[in-house]
Amino acid sequence: MHSLSFDVAHMLAGFLVLLSFMMLYQDRLGALINALAAQAVVLSLSVAWQAIIQEAPHLFITAGLAIGFKAVVIPMALRRIIVKLGIDREIETVGGTGLTMLAGIGLVALSLQVVLPVTGGSDPVSREDIALALSVVLLGLLMMVTRRNAVSQVIGFMSLENGIVLAATGARGMPLVVEISVAFSILIAFIVVGIFLFRIRERFDTVDVQALDRFRGERR
């Protein structure tokens, strides 16, 4: 019943979810970036495995993009940013790791609950890949919601995008053009956000996004 291809695909998808949880748990920016890079590596492995079992060589390009941009370029850039901003040793105060993790588990349960019943008839590999991918997306969103530091919000966004790529490769017949365009839009978003980070910092002397709220007069 369990072919090796199925098992390996699941293992990798499961690791993506696990790394998302690690990111939720980490409160040091440096370790967070490492986890993001690790997630990108696992993602590219997963995509490469899909390329092999689907016999779709164009997915290797996606895998290459993932490992190039997300595992090397973006983490390096992020690390430079936090060093420049002087927050590389800062510990972010996260409101209750336990609660966040609990919420994360709830989200995983939710996505399994949503995806698995409705995709009953389809191929088990893509079916459960999509369920796990949705979990990664939701966990990324959760991270963006719960963090106050702009850098970790960016990381949450990146991890969310990893989930999208996983879903896209799991579903067969995704054209390469779409993937490349997604990858590049993410890169551009990253550059824009990077610039914004420095702007925020220049103006408010912090990257805590609560400062923005204060500026808008929403909090006192």
Place this chain on the structure above:
Amino acid sequence: MIGDLLLQGVQMMVVLALAPLLTGFVRKVKAHLLRRQGPPLVQPYRDLWRLLNKEAIVADSASWLFRVAPYVVFAATWVAASLVPTYATGLIFSWSGDLIAITALLGLGRFAQTLAGLDVGTSFGGIGTSRELMIASMAEPAMIMIAFSVALVAGSTQLSNIAATMLTYQVGLRVSLALALIALVIVALAENARIPVDNPATHLELTMVHEAMVLEYSGRHLAMIDLAAMVKLLLYASLLGCLFVPLGLAPEGSGIGAHVLGLAAYAVKLAGAGAMLGAFEVSIAKMRVFRVPNFLGAALMLGFLATLLLFVSRSL
């Protein structure tokens, strides 16, 4: 029947005999990694022997519980360890207790030990007990969730059956098992009072947990408690081995050859576990006490996630 009994007896004796050696080995690895000579491998045996032959000093305010507890701790730990397949599956007594019973037996040991910590009525016992209770109340549920996830894969909570199932390699790679493995490693570190949760080598009052609890013990009582701690470390190493690296485990009813092979594989596994533990301990710092719940909470969550995945989709 006689053969089965013999097998059970031999495994129990192997556990008891090897436990101090494993502790000594971990110390040796740590010392080597720190460029020290380190104590000889047999030092734990010598320590135990020396402690046994010293007179036991008991505090004035101690009750009978203080003197009984070391034997209870040792008995609970050793009985639990005797239910874990070490180098061969098919233990004859394994039906008398499953993975949940093993967890509960370790809980019994901890119950006795924490009570003994409170018995003398000093602050040290109290501080150790208090922290141990906090750690245990996160680690124990995590352990039960791990038991759930492993048992759901193997279709039984009985360790011999689980090991036999894992040995057939029909299980393959499972996300849930990976999650359970990580959770079990975290639980094992916490339960054995290893870095980063506790430091077995320190006697600095404010940071220690296990050592504070047993501070009042001496002589033969301390020897029993130390031996129990060593057996517990071996128990977790064997558990990790039989659940996740069942390689070489002699199946039920196999011949002498398979058993010798199993013993060799077991020795390799223990050495591997000890080396990894030593390397891990020298490369990481101890956590603040109030970081520990987060660490163990992660294990609990992982165990829960693994169980959830298994519940929702039997194929994961």
Place this chain on the structure above:
Amino acid sequence: MMALGLVVYGVLALLAVALVGAFAARQRDAGTVVYSLCLAISGAIAIAALGSLAGPGAEAAFPIGLPGLGSHLRVDPLAACFLVIVDLGAAAASLYAIGYGAHEHEPQRVLPFYPLFLAGMNLVVVADDAYTFLFAWELMSLASWALVMSHHREAGNARAGYIYLVMASFGTLALLMAFGVLAGGSGFGFAAMRAAHPGAVSGAVVLGLALVGAGSKAGLAPLHVWLPLAHPAAPSHVSALMSGVMTKVAIYGFIRIVFDLLGPTVWWWSMPVLLVGGLTAALGVLHALMERDLKRLLAYSTIENIGIIFLALGLALAFRANGLPAGAALALTAGLFHAFNHMLFKSVLFFGAGAVLTATGERDIEKLGGLIHRMPISSGAFLVAAMAIAALPPLNGFASEWLAFQAIFVSPALPQWGLKVLVPAVGTLLALAAALVAACFVRAFGILYLGRPRTKVAETAVETDRFSLLAMLVLCGLCVLAGLLPGVVIDALAPSVQALAGARMPAQIGTAWLTIVPVVDARSSYNGLMIGLFLVIVAWGSAVLVHRVAGRATRRSRPWDCGYPGLGPLAQYSAASLSQPLRRVLGAVVFRSREVVDMPEPGTLRAASIAKSIIDPVWVGVFAPLGIAVAYVAGKVNHLQFLTIRRYLGIVFLLLVALLLMVGVGG
């Protein structure tokens, strides 16, 4: 047949004893006489009920009660089961009270009501129509209320009694409505209700009402708030009865209504039961961990155990609805077994608390300590019961929790997605609760009995009387027996499980070495006897060996004091400091616990202080708003008192027309 007859005569005899208690309470040996009679009666019923556990059952009808209905009594296996639980607990409490009751200052407030309370609980279990059931239920509630109020001059007890009365009335109202829906057109006899099956919607209404009605009596969150106030307020033997026995009667009510009368189950009915059970278990034990009043701690731990039992019942409902009778039998057995176990060990714990209370007059564990030296036997009994409740092998608490875990372990077979997600979550809560209970009872036993005495009263305490000790030791012995031979209990429960779940667990007594096996094909088993023997042999053997090989030289000395000699007993860890890490970790989330440390500058003479605060989420979140809402509505309705006659008539007239309309349109 014999059991039913004995119950009838027993209840009559108990009423007579109540009269004796009322008129002769001030006589010198009234307490001894009353409690001995209660012991004899309940002991006899318990033995007869044991005999009819497997029996065919018996019915009887009496022409008293509502005209045209009469009162019907019936003993079936389920009733026999709970008769054993009720009367065994009652017999132990009576035995205990022969000694303990002698310390009662106002026996006239206890003696008349105690037999009434027992009679009420017995009647609830054998009632076979709604009227008798509710009558007996109210008798039980009111008698126990009177017992709660027996020390009404102590601070807080009057409030406890008031809240108990409100909640009890509320619960009875819910049960009344549940029976109303069940009766429908068929009548108030249980036989008629059993024959008529309500639809899914009215069935769900009945389930909800039963959950509220029986749950409020049993102590399900969020209806548990009266329990930690009322149970401790009563004299200790009554506390033991209320916690150990009356909550079981409430569980009996729930099982009778939902499993027996309601007919076929719909799967989603199990979800609220599971959820409430899991949350109750976790919340109860967390409260118990924060508590310093010994009897309130035990009451909170009762709430936790009730949560575990309801969790098992919820699982049984889920299995039964999905046509998985083996799973249902397993879960139901776990629930019933745990109910029995909880009666045993909770009674011992309350007896121990009573013994401490008599010896020291103190319920606050922070002011005690070191009692193991002064009260060696009762502390030993308390220790055994604490180990049993902490689910440690080889005692009985572990056997029943093990069955509950095994039930969770077979539940992936449930097809519904909601249950697939909910059951592991509830399983985590159960595992968390099981671990926290151990912490809670280490704290309770350790602070109470171990260490050095913190006050004068603790230093001079004396062991309690021999009747109390006998009661504790008998129940402890049963704890050990049920833990070593769980198969006997499981087989004894099998007939009632068979009737309710449609299957039974595999017969246990025939299995090799008396191992218990939950489901044949699960390949899991547990053997309490073997584990117990192993533990004893290894512990004993190692002690003997060590003494033989290494000698037994022992020296007494002062404890290590870090070079600061003369640290008094107050420097020990206290109950609050022992649970401080858990309070910070878990309490911060659940109770919003806060600590304020006031540390004066060096050189200042002001004393340093630490203040901690915890907020009960249920009071703040549920009952306080409810109180405000009730006050608001009452204020609005107040205007109705000052209307003219014409308006009153108008209201009556409009109501009449509305009712007629309903009948006309609906009929």
